[in-house]
Amino acid sequence: MTKLTDTYTLSNDLQIPKIGFGTWQIPANLAQKAVLNALDLGYRHIDTALVYQNEQEVGAGIQESNIKREEIFITSKLPAETKSYDQTLQDFETTMANLQLDYLDLYLIHAPWPWAQKGANYDQQNREVWQAMEEIYASRRVKAIGVSNFNVYDLQNILDVAQIKPMVNQIRYFIGNTENEITEFSQAYGMLVEAYSPLATDELLNNQQLQQLAKKYGVSLAQLAIQFCVQNGVLPLPKAIQRAHAANNAQLDFVIETTDMEQLNNFQKTI
Template identity: 60%
Template structure:
């Protein structure tokens, strides 16, 4: 259980629980409310959402209705990827805070460097404007930390060359067989914590024969091995689940993967094509 309350330290000194609970693809309403409620009961103290998930209201309700004090839950949300103006950032942030119904946010991220329907397009100037707004939100005290998501080395460098406040986090797609080594290294060398969304490749790695073989060696599930792999690489996993047994099983991480097995896992590729 302690792994859920163990923390990484962000570059501004804020402590963030080492395992988060992801809510991507969980519909807003009862399903999100129940999943987050179960996660908090299972010991999670870090909940990740986003405006585009359309479940912020349900996330906030579950947190406020739980027996866990607000200050003991680390809450992340994200700015819509298409928002690339200063005023747009402020408006979307206010909308997020109203939906969550929380007095402050622990971490606020730019969801992507480009709108989702223009993946890979250059929005360097827009991202600079966005980061100015993010810094002002941070200075207001309404957010304890700020960062980015889906940013590669170029996108990060674009922000860093003008930033008064460095991003504290880069949240990227990351799992066994897909670890984005160049982005991860650049982010870590520049003092950013890397977070792993889809650490189970949205289920795509669960039938991979190589991973199943190593998981069997430790008498753990593929999901448990995959989450622990992320942690042993110094990255923060954000597993998502909606069933109580999966939510609870994903917290059972009291084992250590050997250095040889970590080397084997880090060498894998195409694991979500099993």
């Protein structure tokens, strides 16, 4: 059983809710209401990014909720295109202004390369950016720092020079795509793995084998996929524009049996 109030503990002892509410691909004009719905349903972990172009609306939803700031865990991300010390500091200020916050709970480097140059080598630039991330962390305006979409090579590049190790690695992770090498390496170095697209951008929902397993537990396939992440010690970030979907995703009052977890962990790549 998993509750929205359950937490993991990061390497610096910060508590982070086990279930996040993702806002990737939620249009700006719908983001405020979606965040407000999520908070009203009991979510206390909101994930956004500067590149999502909805930070202002996410911030407005948080403000409108009237929930105490310290009761909400808020994550944002440095654009993947930002690969210099000075620009990192500038983009962080933009995010803080957009969200209208005094501090962030978690700040991540969105990717090790600009999106248009996926796979390109930005080793030295990433080290420079990490230096800026460490400075932001030292300012206490961010409670934890980490990365996203970093593979083992990119993680090692940061670890070789880091004064403060990344506390989180947020990756694309779902049944059939558990990125075992990255996950195991991240966890070995004390990083919590977060799963964006835990439903494979809804493409898992049509898998008949998974539908049958969900039926066994009397749950939706989405609930099965989210609970799978948690039972692997990974933090899922499901998104939902509709309130009913957000509510359904949060109902995780079941446990997947060991034999079924083994089956799911050996599931063939689904997409």
